[in-house]
Amino acid sequence: GQGSITVAGCVAAVPLDIGGLSLEDGYTLNAPLAFFVGHNNLNSAAGVYKHFTTRLAHCVGERMRRDPEAQASGLVINTCGWVDGLGYQLLLHAIKAFEVDVLLVMGHDRLYAQLKETMTNNTVVVKLARSGGVVQRDSKHRRDARNARVHEYYYGSPLLEQPFQPSRMEMRLSELRIFRLATGGGSGAAAPGAAGAGGGGTADSVVTAIPVVPAEGLAHCVLGVCHVDEEQADAEGVARDDEGFVSRQVTNSNVAGFAYVMDIDLNRGLVGLLLPCEGALPSKYMIVGEIKSMLDA
DSSP states (O other): OOOSSSSSSEEEEOOOOGGGEETTTEEOOOSOEEEEOOOSOGGGSHHHHHHHHHHHHHHHHHHHHHOHHHHHHOOOOOOOSOOSTHHHHHHHHHHHHTTOOEEEEESOHHHHHHHHHHSOTTSEEEEEOOOTTOOOOOHHHHHHHHHHHHHHHHHOOTTOSSOOOOEEEEEEGGGOEEEEEEETTOOSOOOTTOSSOOOOOOTTSOEEEEEOOOOGGGTTEEEEEEOOOTHHHHHHTSOTTOHHHHHHHHHTOOEEEEEEEEEEETTTTEEEEEESSSSOOSOSEEEEEEEEOOOOO
């Protein structure tokens, strides 16, 4: 939820080697694979989170089967810090999806005891002591960190001598197709700018893509730009704008990147987007959730 690999609201993975690790700069992002859940609060998006966790585990597993070095080195998985109630169930889902065989629990006796009781003999649970002086981050610190990650995505780290140069693009709203992801019967929080109720749903419901009617609430939202294979529609013998086809593509798609909604003019039917680089959008299909930030023009 804090955006260690990309902006907040994603489940993501990145390959690492010794050349991409640094004590000062963290790790180098080399071709990250990211799925955009679009929420900081997983209580309102548990089904979407589980769906994309399963998708990520499948993609990582395919990569490891094709790459002997990756298969031998394994995975390091940083899970959500919410471990009570539904949060614990989401943790168990991630453990099962990735077939985890070693669990490291740092400074949380109750969680350690729960996992020791729940896990089978095939999974080793290890308790680690928390370093002295470590404190839990408060909500303001986490919020500021999420906003900082959005800023870094477009402008680069403050430590860079040459900041990134993002590009502003103005597009007609009719040229974009924006969706929110929902599960089950559609109970839960509504996505910004959506007309109608939103969809947190239950943690085991089928995920669907619901079209969003643009509204002023989309301003300052972060949109995930989806990889949608329109040629697959031709192979399936359906129209490229077929509702079922588009929903399947969007709900199973990783994101090519993120577009930030700088402003929206409903009277003129225009939207101003901030993009990380110049050039055309890789796709007109986008996911919106609750991730917002305030960036300078």
